[in-house]
Amino acid sequence: MKRLRTLFAAGAALLFPLAAGAAELRVTVSDGPIAPVTLYVALFGTAEAMAADKPLAAQTMQMRDGSAQLVFLGLPPGRYALKSFADENGNGKLDTNIVGLPTERYGFSNNAKGRMGPPGFDAAAIQLDTDSSISFQLH
Template identity: 35%
Template sequence: MLSTFLVILYFGLFYSNGELSVTVPDLKNTEAPIYMAIYKDNEDFLNTKKMFTGAKAEPNGNKSAVLKVELPEGEYALAIFQDINGNGELDTNILGIPKEPYGFSKNYKPVFSAPKFRDCSIEVKQDTKVSIRLLD
């Protein structure tokens, strides 16, 4: 029993959690849900099947939404989108360009290609707050 407690205490000292709070302001559509994918490394970035975790928020008529999630402290990159048509997926055109509002941490704006992990990575510590504006 004591050994189990010591193991938990040991890992707690090195792997503390932080709360990530992401505000999505100035919503044009105040009803459609917002989805967030959280990635832990470059290899998996933007592969929704390999995201570290995710979150969903409903604006419920508000001009902004807040997504909150508990994460181990560390480096992450975030991708969000607003699901205007309610199918649970980010719809894209034939070239792969999103047809629904989307955004990335650091408010990265892609020009000719999707961003890389390093373009969007943020450090999550205790009570980390970021704001991500949606791109149309």
Template identity: 40%
Template sequence: MPLNSRTLLIAASLAVAGVPALAGGSAAGGASLAVTISGIKSSKGVIRLAVCPPAAGFPECKGHMVKAADLAIDKGKAHAVFSGLAPGSYAISVFHDANGNGRLDTFAGIPREGYGFSANPGFKPRAPRFDEAKIDLDGDAATEIRMRYIL
């Protein structure tokens, strides 16, 4: 998938995910996943995050994300804890919505705002596949996502 299409798909899915703080328990019990996003270059705006199950068509998730949140930025980091998650595999997409417009801004298909994925897959000229960004959740866990800025 070309970089331009990739960024548009991520932006569209995360804009849908940009509902305020759906973080938290959705079911009694279940596992908790603590997510830290690091390497955020500015405290302006918010971090938009979507937790996607395998069948959701990662990174788009097409409205099927399990959890979503808008996160405040503090000293170059953002944090969330999602509880009530069933055991299984998940992948996370994030982007830094620095100007608060609800989308990942691009220039000639290149992201102008930071973005990242769980498991921190290496840069490729396409969106990562689910298996490249997946987190296997068998119980409570924590993960860190490093933001990537190109422009």
């Protein structure tokens, strides 16, 4: 049975190879809370997807000592934007106050900041052509 699973996994890998030119994006997020919290990171491939909050990929991980590192694998060349937040109260969402301002730390790739709302895709977009590393801070 174990051998059958191994053969199946190997066959699946041959049927679904990584796209030619696929790259990995290594991300470091800093300036989070010192206490361990869950960091949510969403990756967007278009302005429309970002505006609709429909990520191409998303990850969660524990921040330790205010920072976290993660990797998105197999990305085709293109423009991407990331947004993230530190879930400081553990409820799985970015909390806001009565006027809609975030009450938990959040951030965007390029350390982009918006006016009267979140930054747009173009402000946060990075160009990914080969394996790359980026970093940004939470506010």
